[in-house]
Amino acid sequence: MKIKVAGVGLTKFGELWDKSLxxxxxEASIGAIKDSRIDKKAIDAIFVGNMLIGKIxxxxxxxxxxxxxxxxxxxxxxxxxxxxxxxxxxHLAIQGILAGTYKNVLVVGVEKMTDAPTGQITWALxxxxxxxxxxxxxxxxxxxxxxxQAHMQKYGTTRKQLAAVSVKNHYHASLNKSAQYxxxxxxxxxxxxxxxxxxxxxFDSSPITDGAAAVVLSSDTNSKxxxxxxxxxxxxxxxxxxxxxxxxxxxTKLACSEALxxxxxxIQDIRVAEVHDCFTxxxxxxxxxxxxxxxxxxxxxxxxxxxxxxxxxxxxxxGGLKACGHPVGAxxxxxxxxxxxxxxxxxxxxxxxxxxxxxxQNVGGTGATVVVHVLQN
Amino acid sequence: xxxxxxxxxxxxNLHLYLGKEGKVIxxxxxxxxxxxxxHEAPYFVAIIKFNDGKKMPLQLVDCEEKNLKPNQKFITxxxxxxxxxxxxxxxxxxxxxxx
Numbered sequence: 001m002k003i004k005v006a007g008v009g010l011t012k013f014g015e016l017w018d019k020s021l022x023x024x025x026x027e028a029s030i031g032a033i034k035d036s037r038i039d040k041k042a043i044d045a046i047f048v049g050n051m052l053i054g055k056i057x058x059x060x061x062x063x064x065x066x067x068x069x070x071x072x073x074x075x076x077x078x079x080x081x082x083x084x085x086x087x088x089x090x091h092l093a094i095q096g097i098l099a100g101t102y103k104n105v106l107v108v109g110v111e112k113m114t115d116a117p118t119g120q121i122t123w124a125l126x127x128x129x130x131x132x133x134x135x136x137x138x139x140x141x142x143x144x145x146x147x148x149q150a151h152m153q154k155y156g157t158t159r160k161q162l163a164a165v166s167v168k169n170h171y172h173a174s175l176n177k178s179a180q181y182x183x184x185x186x187x188x189x190x191x192x193x194x195x196x197x198x199x200x201x202x203f204d205s206s207p208i209t210d211g212a213a214a215v216v217l218s219s220d221t222n223s224k225x226x227x228x229x230x231x232x233x234x235x236x237x238x239x240x241x242x243x244x245x246x247x248x249x250x251x252t253k254l255a256c257s258e259a260l261x262x263x264x265x266x267i268q269d270i271r272v273a274e275v276h277d278c279f280t281x282x283x284x285x286x287x288x289x290x291x292x293x294x295x296x297x298x299x300x301x302x303x304x305x306x307x308x309x310x311x312x313x314x315x316x317x318x319g320g321l322k323a324c325g326h327p328v329g330a331x332x333x334x335x336x337x338x339x340x341x342x343x344x345x346x347x348x349x350x351x352x353x354x355x356x357x358x359x360x361q362n363v364g365g366t367g368a369t370v371v372v373h374v375l376q377n
Numbered sequence: 378x379x380x381x382x383x384x385x386x387x388x389x390n391l392h393l394y395l396g397k398e399g400k401v402i403x404x405x406x407x408x409x410x411x412x413x414x415x416h417e418a419p420y421f422v423a424i425i426k427f428n429d430g431k432k433m434p435l436q437l438v439d440c441e442e443k444n445l446k447p448n449q450k451f452i453t454x455x456x457x458x459x460x461x462x463x464x465x466x467x468x469x470x471x472x473x474x475x476x
Binding site for chain 2: 119120122123126132133134135136137138139141142145146147149150153194195196197198199200239240241242246
C-alpha cells in the first residue's frame with residue numbers, strides 16, 4: 001500500500017474565540033491544497049472528521065458544508081468515530097483511493113469546542129461511552145482513572161511515572177508554535193494540580209480545544225515524498241467493564257499488527273510516533289500495546305526518556321493531545337501531519353534525526369475504536 | 378435526563394440486576410461530575426465483578442474509602458439516578474453498597 005501525503009494544512013490549536021468551525025476547516029483545507037500544488041478542481045472527494053458539532057451547535061451534514069465553502073461539488077462525507085474521527089476519516093479516504101474511486105482526496109479534521117460550556121462538552125463527549133457508564137455517573141477522566149487504578153494495582157505504575165508523560169509532552173509543545181500550551185511544566189505541577197477523578201489530575205488530562213488539520217492524499221506514487229504505507233482500524237466493546245483486561249487496548253494491538261504488516265516493517269523500525277495521550281495512562285498503554293515495551297513496563301519506559309526528543313524513539317513530538325491540544329475530530333489528522341513533517345525533515349526545533357519511518361495511533365472512547373497508520377519516506 | 382418513555386422502559390429491567398453480589402475490580406472517586414450528578418460529587422464509581430463472572434460499572438452508595446479494600450463484598454440496590462427538575466420523571470437505576 002502506498003498513498004502519498006501530498007499536502008498538509010494546520011491551524012493554531014487553542015481557545016480560538018474569533019474563529020468558527022467553518023473558518024477553521026477552510027483555513028486548514030486551503031493550506032493543505034496549496035501545499036499539495038494540486039489544482040483544487042482535481043480533488044475528487046472530501047472526508048470531514050468531526051465528533052461534536054451536531055450535538056453542541058446543531059450543525060450536521062458537514063461534508064457539503066465544507067465542500068460548498070471550498071467551491072467544490074465533489075463527493076463529501078462526515079466521519080464520526082469519537083476521538084478517532086480524524087484517524088478514521090484518513091483511513092476511509094485511503095480505502096476510497098485504493099478502491100480506485102478517487103485519485104486526490106482532501107481529509108479535514110475539525111472541532112470547535114470552546115463555544116460550549118464545559119458541562120455541555122463533557123456531556124457531549126460521553127456520547128462515546130456506554131449507557132451503563134453514563135448512568136453510573138462516569139466521565140472520560142473517570143473511565144481512564146479506572147484504567148489507571150487497574151494498571152497501578154497490577155504493575156505498580158506510579159503517579160510520578162504518569163506525570164512524566166505530561167512533562168515530556170509539554171516540553172515537546174514548547175517547541176511547537178501551533179500548540180495550545182507551548183510551555184514546560186514540572187512533575188510537581190502535575191502531582192499537585194486539582195484532582196478530576198482520582199488519581200487523574202487536571203495536568204494528567206488533555207484540554208478542550210478548537211482547531212483543524214487537513215491533508216491531501218493522492219494515488220500518485222511516482223514522485224518523492226511521504227507515503228502512508230499502513231492503515232488499519234479495529235473495534236472493541238464500547239463498555240470498558242465487558243473487556244477481559246482493563247490494562248490493555250486490544251484494538252490497538254490488532255490495528256498496529258495489521259498496519260505494520262501492510263507496511264512491511266517492525267515496531268523496532270519506527271523512529272517517531274504520535275499516540276493518543278488523552279490522559280497520561282493512555283500513552284503508557286500505547287507504549288505497551290504498540291510493542292515499544294513489554295506489558296506493565298510503560299511507566300518505567302516513559303521515565304527512561306527513550307520517548308523524549310533526543311531519545312531512541314521520540315513520542316508525541318507535537319506535544320500530543322495533552323499539550324498541543326485535543327480538538328477531537330482534528331487530532332487523528334494532526335498526528336498524520338506531525339509525522340509527515342518529521343519524515344520531510346521540516347519539523348524545525350523538534351526534528352527527530354534520521355526519521356524515515358513513523359506511526360500514529362488514534363483512539364476513540366476507551367479503546368472501542370483504534371486507528372493506526374504507518375508512514376515512510 | 379432521559380425521556381419519560383425511556384425511563385419507563387429502563388425501569389422494567391431493573392429487577393434483572395437487583396440483589397447481585399460481587400467485588401470491586403477497580404474504582405475511582407469522581408470530583409468533577411457530569412451534568413445531573415454535580416450535587417453528589419465527590420462520589421465513588423467502581424467496576425464490580427459479580428459472582429456469575431459478569432462485570433458492570435456502578436456508582437457506590439453508603440461507601441467510604443475504607444470499604445474499598447480487597448475482598449470487600451458489594452450488593453446491588455435501587456437508587457435514584459442523578460437529579461431531575463420538578464416537572465421531569467425521576468429515574469431509578471442500579472447502584473452498589475458494601476455488604
